[in-house]
Amino acid sequence: MSDACEMLEYTPDVARKTADLQERVKDFIPPVEWPVVAPLIHAINELKKAKDAVILAHNYQTPDIYHCVADFVGDSLQLAIQAGKTDADIIVQAGVHFMAETSKLMSPDKTVLIPSLEAGCSLASSITGEDVRLIKQKYPGVPVVTYVNTSADVKAESDICCTSANAVNVVEAMGGDRVILLPDQYLAKNVAALTDVEVIAWAGLCEVHERFTSEEIRRYRESTPGLVVLAHPECSPDVLAEADYAGSTSSMIGYVKGKRPARVLMVTECSMSDNVAAETPDVEFIRPCNMCPHMKSITLQNILESLQEMRYEVTIPDDVVVAARRSVQRMVDLGAEGRDFADGVEALVTVEDRASLGPVAGVSG
Numbered sequence: 001m002s003d004a005c006e007m008l009e010y011t012p013d014v015a016r017k018t019a020d021l022q023e024r025v026k027d028f029i030p031p032v033e034w035p036v037v038a039p040l041i042h043a044i045n046e047l048k049k050a051k052d053a054v055i056l057a058h059n060y061q062t063p064d065i066y067h068c069v070a071d072f073v074g075d076s077l078q079l080a081i082q083a084g085k086t087d088a089d090i091i092v093q094a095g096v097h098f099m100a101e102t103s104k105l106m107s108p109d110k111t112v113l114i115p116s117l118e119a120g121c122s123l124a125s126s127i128t129g130e131d132v133r134l135i136k137q138k139y140p141g142v143p144v145v146t147y148v149n150t151s152a153d154v155k156a157e158s159d160i161c162c163t164s165a166n167a168v169n170v171v172e173a174m175g176g177d178r179v180i181l182l183p184d185q186y187l188a189k190n191v192a193a194l195t196d197v198e199v200i201a202w203a204g205l206c207e208v209h210e211r212f213t214s215e216e217i218r219r220y221r222e223s224t225p226g227l228v229v230l231a232h233p234e235c236s237p238d239v240l241a242e243a244d245y246a247g248s249t250s251s252m253i254g255y256v257k258g259k260r261p262a263r264v265l266m267v268t269e270c271s272m273s274d275n276v277a278a279e280t281p282d283v284e285f286i287r288p289c290n291m292c293p294h295m296k297s298i299t300l301q302n303i304l305e306s307l308q309e310m311r312y313e314v315t316i317p318d319d320v321v322v323a324a325r326r327s328v329q330r331m332v333d334l335g336a337e338g339r340d341f342a343d344g345v346e347a348l349v350t351v352e353d354r355a356s357l358g359p360v361a362g363v364s365g
Contacts, residue, residue: 008039018042021068027281028063028274040300041068047307053090055303056082056103059249060269060295061094067278069303070094075250076102076148077163081332083107092306093314096294098124100314101152105325106332112314115306118297121149126204127183129153134357135180139200143174145181146327149206152316154182156323161331164233165248167191171199173334185351186210190233190240192347203353208269208292209234216288217242220265224286228261232268233341239267246341256280269295 018038022029029037041064048055048071056079057070066073072082076099083091083103091112093100098121100114132154136144146158147167155161162170162181168191171179179197181188183204192199212235221227221242230252231243240246245255252266256276263284266273270289277285305311316324 008043010035010039014038014042018068024067024278025063028278037064037068037300040304044069044300044304044307047304051090051307052088053092053307054086054088055092055094056099057094058096058099058295059253059272059275060292061275061298062271062296063274063278064300065094065298065303066271066275069300073275075163075165075248077165077248077331078250079103080106080148080328083112084332086110090307090310092303094298094303095119096121096124096292097314098149098151101316101324102148102328104314104316105152105155105321105328108316108321108325111310113306113310114312114314115299115302116297117312119294121294122207123147123149123184123204124151124154127154127202129157131202131354131357132157132182134354135182135200135202135352138352138357139178139180142178142180142200143176145170145174145179147182147184147187148328148331150183152320152324155327156320158182158327159330160334161327163248163331165250166331166334167233168194170331170334171195171197184234185349186236187233188351189237189347189349190246190341192349193237193345194341194343199347199349201349201351203351206234208290209267210236211290212236212239212267212288214238214242217265217267220286220288224263224265226263227286228259228264230255230264230266230268231342235267237346240342243267243342256283271295 022034054071055069057066057073080102084106091103091110093103093114096119100112104112144158146161148161148163180200183202185201185203188199188201229243231240231246253276265286269292273285273287
């Protein structure tokens, strides 16, 4: 912890300047904790102005970050778009590393900071650029659509990126009868259920969403009459079959805000329910708490330290930036349209991994 952080005090001035923020998160941060949290929030917001910085926060961040220090919040696609639009000199990514890389791709001349080096992603670590080169050799000429939850090196080997918000649109925009969709096999299977395009997948999974089960969803329904279930398409097809609606985090938020169900279960990372609940107090949220340890490595404390010490700066080799940015920009240019994945019909998907690919001629290790 830096010395500056240790000296922060909860003064009457800090209390006054953070009073509106406390009201916003009063159901999630107990009053006894606010004197500890408020000085950090105040210091971050003051330092942002002094350094011309913005904070981009993913929907999975905790309410103190999401509602009190973030300048822009959203899903991966929305944050990528904001990264390309911002005029600020510094972008602090309150998300995971691939999101910070995407911000750097969209704003290569800006300083992009990630507050924690532990903010990784099980999907991003499941595949490398070398793996993509191998799969392209096995399926020559087949377009490669890469989920944004990947490293810049993987994006550079791809034709276009996608998010869960626009994955079906992107796959169908390729204009062929076959597509490689990497690396989340559940997302690939759920996309295949909504399109006639043949999908070839990679054996990656999100460590948060793979833990949800259809039996768990049924138990929640049995114990909570009238429950509306919303699921993320990184969950298994069995889980989506139990849902009333399935879509990206932004689509799920839009569903709750628009339809105002009396009781809702959001089958995704648990902090998102807290963030949406703060804006929809008339909705009762049932919370199955599968937490992303990588997202939770981002805290108010290390956001402040990141701004104070300008750490940890995200850099990408120049030769990777050009190709990877092209893939992300194509996704942004295509736009997004929320789709209800819960209406899909199960389709056959080929799932590849390193063992199934094996050695391919002409590809070095």
